[in-house]
Amino acid sequence: MITIKRTTPSSSAPEAETAVCVLTASGLLGLGAAAVSAAAGATPEQALASGYAVGPVVLGATIALGRRGYKWAASDRFNAWADHRPIRQVSAVFAGSPFLSVGVLVLFVPVMGLGLLDAGYGRAVRRYRSGAIHIAAACMPAHARERWLDTVAESLHETPPEKHDALVRNFIANAPIEIHLAWSGRRRAGSER
């Protein structure tokens, strides 16, 4: 017996439509989560992080289901049953899910990462912040670098540990000004010589 394996046709229109729907839904879920967190008394940063975190989690679940659906939709059994039925449109939507998953990952992973960094969660975040301080320092001329790192160390020592995250964030936020001042001060010193 010869079996002819048919695959589900994938048209770009339903894919795009689904992408928009899923992204919108996850965005709304994220906003909802942020609103709930804010209402529960979370700081704006924590609310933002909740929003960033919940959206992709729901999206991940949708994509996982979508991929299973795609496998199912590509099976002979399904094709035999779905021919000439409106449900075939749904199978085309599932066919787009691998593309969706890549797109969504590309879009949301950095956003989620930024959200978590912004809220200051986890050891990795602290490591990142410490790395950011050293990257900023590396952008300064030697004399300014040493002085700025001394100031950071002095401030960290003088500040209680529970305020270190806010302190380091404040130094990172002001690092571009420090870099600008360091180089403009050096240029001025050079031209005055």
Added chain:
Amino acid sequence: MPPRMTLQTQLVLQALMRDPSRELYGRELAEETGLMPGTTHPILVRLEDAGWVRSRKEDIDPHIEGRPARRYYWLTSEGAVEASAALAAAHRPTRRALRALADEGGAA
């Protein structure tokens, strides 16, 4: 060129002018101004560039003292004159602006 009289700059100058003979280090400045050290440091660098403020690093052995050396800041005599004139000419911050500043940059 005189430094720009931002609200934060005014707060730093006011803190230094409270007792011009006193040298202040980062933590004390943060407490006096309500600003975080990351915010006050670039202001102090600008004021130093303008010649209004001078600084020195404390001469200690961090291993013996068990803490990093502090950097102390003080107003120069020229800086004290220029700063009081600049503060007198500067716009007085509104209560709303001060409240917003306290909310976002609260002391470290």
